[in-house]
Amino acid sequence: MAKDELARFTLRIPHEMLEKFGYIAAYNGRTKNKELEQMIKARISAFEHKVGEINIEEAED
Numbered sequence: 266m267a268k269d270e271l272a273r274f275t276l277r278i279p280h281e282m283l284e285k286f287g288y289i290a291a292y293n294g295r296t297k298n299k300e301l302e303q304m305i306k307a308r309i310s311a312f313e314h315k316v317g318e319i320n321i322e323e324a325e326d
Contacts, residue, residue: 276301 278286283297290300313319 286300287297290297293300293303295303309319
């Protein structure tokens with residue numbers, strides 16, 4: 266995926282939470298960014314399993 270295709274998102278969380286999240290990411294051999302990406306993918310998958318596939322084009326209407 267080209268960098269131009271990647272969206273940026275600013276997240277505001279308490280420092281302690283970010284430090285603990287960093288620990289989890291390192292434990293899993295990932296950067297914090299990749300760890301968050303994996304968590305988001307898992308959440309989307311669980312949601313779609315429960316509710317059905319999300320169609321972005323329909324959601325934007």
